[in-house]
Amino acid sequence: MSYVQRVLEQTIKRNPSEFEFHQAVKEVLESLEPVFARRPEYAKAGILERIVEPERQIIFRVPWLDDQGNVQVNRGFRVEFNSAIGPYKGGLRFHPSVNLGIIKFLGFEQIFKNSLTGLPIGGGKGGSDFDPKGKSENEIMKFCQSFMTELYRHIGADTDIPAGDIGVGAREIGYLFGQYKRITNLYEGVLTGKGLTYGGSLVRREATGYGLIYFMEEALKDRGKAFEGATVVISGSGNVAIYAAQKAQQLGAKVVAMSDSNGYVYDREGIDLDIVRQLKEVERRRIKDYLQYKPQAEYHENFADIWTVPCDIALPCATQNELNEKAAKTLVSNGCFAVGEGANMPCTPEAIKVFQSNNIIYAPGKASNAGGVATSCLEMTQNSMRYSWTFEEVDAKLKTIMINIYKNASQAAKEYGIEGNLVVGANIAGFLKVADSMLAQGVV
Numbered sequence: 229m230s231y232v233q234r235v236l237e238q239t240i241k242r243n244p245s246e247f248e249f250h251q252a253v254k255e256v257l258e259s260l261e262p263v264f265a266r267r268p269e270y271a272k273a274g275i276l277e278r279i280v281e282p283e284r285q286i287i288f289r290v291p292w293l294d295d296q297g298n299v300q301v302n303r304g305f306r307v308e309f310n311s312a313i314g315p316y317k318g319g320l321r322f323h324p325s326v327n328l329g330i331i332k333f334l335g336f337e338q339i340f341k342n343s344l345t346g347l348p349i350g351g352g353k354g355g356s357d358f359d360p361k362g363k364s365e366n367e368i369m370k371f372c373q374s375f376m377t378e379l380y381r382h383i384g385a386d387t388d389i390p391a392g393d394i395g396v397g398a399r400e401i402g403y404l405f406g407q408y409k410r411i412t413n414l415y416e417g418v419l420t421g422k423g424l425t426y427g428g429s430l431v432r433r434e435a436t437g438y439g440l441i442y443f444m445e446e447a448l449k450d451r452g453k454a455f456e457g458a459t460v461v462i463s464g465s466g467n468v469a470i471y472a473a474q475k476a477q478q479l480g481a482k483v484v485a486m487s488d489s490n491g492y493v494y495d496r497e498g499i500d501l502d503i504v505r506q507l508k509e510v511e512r513r514r515i516k517d518y519l520q521y522k523p524q525a526e527y528h529e530n531f532a533d534i535w536t537v538p539c540d541i542a543l544p545c546a547t548q549n550e551l552n553e554k555a556a557k558t559l560v561s562n563g564c565f566a567v568g569e570g571a572n573m574p575c576t577p578e579a580i581k582v583f584q585s586n587n588i589i590y591a592p593g594k595a596s597n598a599g600g601v602a603t604s605c606l607e608m609t610q611n612s613m614r615y616s617w618t619f620e621e622v623d624a625k626l627k628t629i630m631i632n633i634y635k636n637a638s639q640a641a642k643e644y645g646i647e648g649n650l651v652v653g654a655n656i657a658g659f660l661k662v663a664d665s666m667l668a669q670g671v672v
């Protein structure tokens with residue numbers, strides 16, 4: 229049995245029921261087989277055994293009082309996965325589906341994503357099974373304060389710097405930051421995605437979506453394609469989806485469908501993003517209300533059916549495993565030529581095989597959605613400098629980072645004889661820097 233298969237087997241055995249974590253580890257480890265053939269010193273130093281084991285996992289009780297005065301209890305998580313190349317960095321997710329396996333898959337992916345950005349940040353992730361939907365402002369604030377009352381002792385500007393993810397946007401980051409400052413008496417860049425009046429960075433809000441489009445632009449260019457004139461379908465209508473849609477439209481694409489966890493809207497004239505932003509960012513309503521403003525558009529229940537809408541480019545920007553083999557086959561048969569992941573692990577392994585065997589441009593999230601964390605790191609830099617860059621300055625840096633990630637991933641794939649395979653390329657390029665740093669730092 230190969231080194232990779234042995235570690236994979238041990239990991240699955242040791243972490244039962246963490247299916248998303250198994251999926252993420254399997255994809256990364258199997259794509260690294262050619263690296264171990266060339267670099268036996270990694271196996272000797274137990275790099276894989278160590279990289280699949282988080283440096284620290286924190287699970288804690290989050291008690292809070294709802295508006296009726298009832299005691300509510302949620303579970304909080306922070307997984308500090310790997311600090312070989314910098315302090316732990318990764319978002320917080322508030323969603324009822326959150327469990328340790330989900331946080332570990334996200335934290336594991338984050339190690340390689342952060343490495344790919346070329347910036348000095350390690351990997352971590354956290355969150356809670358708290359459901360922000362239907363909660364009052366007061367309840368959201370009380371939850372965030374209780375969550376931070378435990379989390380604060382584990383994080384810090386040079387230790388671990390959380391950010392947003394599903395269910396955690398500027399509002400939640402504000403409440404979390406306020407409580408951190410109150411408990412520690414420190415005004416430091418401990419969270420990213422902050423508001424612009426108290427240390428946030430311009431472009432952070434747009435960064436993941438814009439970064440995805442910058443990455444895809446480069447990948448499309450290599451194959452003689454472009455966003456100009458293309459029909460695009462984007463799942464989700466949250467932070468990543470909205471700004472991916474905005475940049476795609478700026479580049480001349482027509483975005484015809486977007487979704488939320490209930491269903492999707494199809495607007496053959498092209499989605500009016502001002503309506504989506506008003507509904508989702510301001511009023512926190514459902515995507516089906518889009519039809520109140522554009523009655524000629526269609527609404528369909530079952531968000532997963534969004535992939536039946538014919539398109540040239542598909543951008544899954546909602547959640548993990550939202551695009552399966554059947555959906556992938558439908559996309560291919562409808563003439564889709566590129567798929568770029570804005571979400572983390574949105575395509576199942578079977579769907580990815582369909583794309584790869586049909587020569588579809590396929591960009592894995594850990595490379596194509598790295599613009600968010602990259603800009604978070606730029607926010608940390610500005611906080612340390614006590615200085616802010618302009619929108620244009622941050623945007624230009626983000627674009628350069630995304631182009632470099634694409635080049636490094638495609639170069640690594642070429643070097644290992646699998647040209648065009650961005651999954652393997654991204655995994656190898658992200659892994660080497662972390663592995664070499666771990667080798668240099670000894671058995672820790």
Ligand code: NDP
Nearest residue numbers: 393394395436464465466467468488489546547571572600
């Ligand atoms: P948001 O909470 O802003 O939006 C999430 C969107 O996806 C919403 O439209 C939501 O619908 C939908 N969604 C969430 N969960 C599900 C589900 N289980 N089934 C169907 N639809 C779902 O999150 P983000 O936009 O920040 O994150 C989206 C994805 O991008 C995630 O995978 C995240 O990990 C990834 N990502 C985010 C980054 C960031 O900077 N924010 C950075 C890199 C990756 P509804 O409102 O109905 O719940």
